[in-house]
Amino acid sequence: MLGQCPLCGTTFPAPSPTGFVQCQVCGHSETLPASQGYAPSPANQGYAPAPASHSYASSPASQGFAPAPASYGYPPAKPAPARSKTGLVIGIAAAVGLGAMVLLGVLAYGVAVYAGRSDERLANSEPEVTPGGTSSGLIPFSPGGGNRGGTFATTIPFSSQAEYSPATTELRYEWPANTKHEYNFTYEADLPNTVSTIEGAVTYQGTNLDAATVIDADEDAEQESEGNGTGFVVRPDGYLVTCAHVVEGAVSVEVVLSDKTYPGKVIALDTQHDLAIVRIEANDLPYLQIADSNTVRLAEEVRAFGYPMTSVLGESLKITRGTISGIIEKDGDKTFQLDASVNPGNSGGPFVNPQGHVVGVARSIIAGEDISAMSFAVVSNDVRQLLDQNRWQYASALDTEEKLDGPELAEKVRTSVALLRIKTGRGGIGTRERTVVQYTGLFRLYSKNNSNGVRSSEGTITDSGKIVVDAQGEVAYCSAAKTLPSHLGPIAQLCLDRMPADNGSTEWNTNRLRLLPKITTTVVPSYSAPSLPSLRFGRSRFGMRPPGLPSTRTESSVEWLPALEQVHYATSSQTSSMATITKKFELVTVHEGNETPYVNISGDAQIQFDKVKKIPVSMKFTGQAALHSDGTAVTIPIRMSYTLKASQVDSALASTPSRVAPPRPTYTPPPTYTPPATQPTPPTSDVATTTPPAVASQPAPATPAPAPARTYRRSATGGISPAPVSHNGLTLLDLSP
Structure with a gap:
């Protein structure tokens, strides 16, 4: 009789001669005992005794397994031990405790973050150390003007605080009086149907002249003068933010805050972002919180606080309201355009949001008869960056604070805004030693017709003047007249x-505001005045048309547009003797709303700078000028380059009288094409017959060019440029600054 599988109850199949059986349903196998007539499997057949772990006696009845019968050769199953619940209780308790600890940790972290954001933003987790000083613990302060209290790490005492002094950098200019540098220069612009080219040579030579004697009186930054600006408190122990141009060149600074006057020290200067830090000896001052400018949106309401036009309006705080009308961003640098009414003296004052937090610093204004009034602001994140770089803690704004109405906002902010009285003079704050460089230039203009490839000369231009420049390349004065096309x-x-302001900078930016002319030329009908009868049969005297016959004339109107020039520099590679500098240039006119810019000039350049001679060796620029007006758009490709031709060192040059200009550079123009006598004369109807403000017309200089010379116009700085080339009503070539 066949047995049954103890697992599933299925009848076993016929066993093997050795007694081995295997269930065909569940796969269970066993060897029948010798008592049933089966011999044990010999070892040479590979059957080993079943291990004890396979014993069926160990399977509890609760799992549906019956004890193996004794007839199968297994000992009786031992009863399963009872399970203890103590370990389960301990595990559950440990899990609950661990969860409670995690929850408490999360709550504690949230409270700490909230308290930290509401009190202050730590510039660094380490103790604050002012350059040149040491940490001295924490100072408590009382909240003032509605601001939150907290603690700030102290800095060195005011009496030990050093004033800002510009660093000597590796990348800098030097112009010895006994050295003359000559460069070859080329400019090309692909105008519609023609290629306009300027080729020539420029020479620079250092002099022994004193910069103060060269700068004109109306631009004299060296002569002592007085002015005023605005600043605001960012730390209770006497740290104020203002604009760099307010205090640059200052020989003394007075800070008037809450009817008290303090002597001030300029301790940090960031000319790249037009920011400065002034310190006074005071404590427990009400201060302003600094917002994140990345959260500021277009049309957001702001208020400007400052002390404008004190000589006329008096030394009382003025508050005006406006909105963020534009956000200008380039290469990571951001500038706010605002329509708030500001005036000279507002510079350095805060723009605050309805919560009273600083979102920007008043930087400059543009106003005039032919332009819309607008102002510009340094964004608050640039203020944060300057404070972070110097490891000075400040109060970071909390976005959840409620908005304030006008009087509440004024009460909160006004006690933190200060009047700055500035005296500037020779050797003032931030000024580097300046050199007077004598410059000369000789240029020839060419025009190439794209249809026939004819290249004709259009005149020769000479240029000369003095340049007052510091080692960083900042020009304080330039008397040379000629300007590059395309507003360059x-x-x-x-x-x-x-060049960079310090040795640690591998990237740096410059930006400035400019005014560009938009010249619109129109053709209007005109009638000649009556004249005496002609004696030449039907023609009036002097070749005039007969009286009464209609003719046409051109009229030009000029609108001055504000434009923001932004330049980004970076050192791409350096050796012990040479540095390669990349340059990104952009000049864009600024308009209200989303209007397409009238002028958008951009391009990239690579500069090779000799670190031994302290002069540039070469530069190659490629870019384009895009002009938009009344639905018409024109794009002009631009190429420009210069290369150092020679550097002459002559001891006699240093002894040359300082007021005698060095010889002009020698320039040999390439062979020119002489056009046939039948070549049509270029039209002159595109020359403006009326001049913009502060612009005077001047006839073209006499030139040996075979083609009729073009008309030239003197720019606002005296630069002479070819007459504008018009295309669809747009001025394409204009050298006005």
Whole structure:
């Protein structure tokens, strides 16, 4: 009789001669005992005795397994031990405790973060150390003007605080009086149907002249003068923020705050972002919180606090209201455009949001008869960056604070805003030693017709003047007249790119506001005045048309547009003797709303700078000028380059009388094409017959060019440029600054 599987109850199949059986349903197998007539499996057949772990006696009845019968050769099953519940209780208790600890940790972290954001933003987790000083623990302060209280790490005492002094950098200019540097220069612009080219040579030579004697009186930054600006408190122990241009060149600073006057020290200067830090000896001052400018949106309401036009309006705080009308961003730098009414003296004052937090610093204004009034602000994150770099803690704004009405906002902010009285003079704060450089230039203009490839000369231009420049390349004065096309600036400053302010900078930026003319030329009907009868049969005297016949004339109107020039520099590689600098340039006119810019000039350049001679060796620029007006758009590709031709060292140059200009550079123009006598004369109807403000017309200089010379116009800085080339009503070539 066949047995049954103890697991599933299925009848076993016929066993093997050795007694081995295997269930065909569940796969269970066993060897029948010798008592049933089966011999044990010999070892040479590979059957080993079943291990004890396979014993069926160990399976509890609760799992549906019956004890193996004794007839199968297994000992009786031992009863399963009872399970203890103590370990389960301990495990549950440990899990609950661990969860409670995690929850308490999360709550504690949240409270700490909330308290930290409401009190202050730590610039660094380490103790604050002012450059040149040591940490001295924490100072408590009382909240003032509605601001939250907290603690700030103290800095060195006011009496030990050093004033700002510019660093000597490795990348800097030097212009010895006995050295003359000559460069070859080329400019090309692909105008519609023609290629306009300027080729020539420029020369720079250092002099022994004193910069103060060269700068004109109306631009004299060296002569002592007085002015005022605005600042605001960012730390209770006497740290104020203002604009760099307010205090640059200052020989003394007075801070008037809450009817008290303090002597001030300029302890940090960031000319790249036009920011400065002034310190006074005071404690427990009400201070302003600094917002995150990345959260500021277009049309957000702001208020400007400052002390404008004190000589006329008096030394009382003025508050005006406006909105963020534009956000200008380039290469990580951001500037706010605002329509709030501000005036001279507002510079350095805060723009605050309805919560009373600083979102920007008033920087400059543009106003005039032919332009819309607008102002610009340094964004608050640039203020944060300057404070972080110097490891000075400040109060970071909490976004959840409620908005305040006008009187509440004024009460909260006014006690933290200060009037700055500035005296500037020679050797003032932030000024580097300046050198007077004598400059000369000789240029020839060419025009190439794209249809026939004819290249004709259009005149020769000479240029000369003095440049007052510091080692960083910042030009304080330039008397040279000629300017580059496409609003690229004076030719004399072609080789004077800005260098970094310190040795640790591998990237740096410059930006400035400019005014560009928008010249619109229209053709209007005109009638000639009556004249005496002609004696030449039907023609009036002097070749005039007969009286009464209609003719046409051109009229030009000028609108001055504000434009923001932004330049980004970076050192891409350096050796012990040479540095490669990349340059990104952009000049964009600023308009209200989302209007397409009238002018958008951009391009990239690579500069090779000799670190031994302290001068540039070469530069190559490629870019484009995009012009938009009344639905018409024109894009002009631009190429420009210069290369150092020679550097002459002559001891006689140093002894040359300082007021005698060095010889002009020698320039040999390439062979020119002489056009046939039948070549049509270029039209002159595109020359403006009316001039913009502060612009005077001047006839073209006499030139040996075979083609009729073009008309030239003197720019606002005296630069002479070819007459504008018009295309669909747009001025394409204009050298006005």
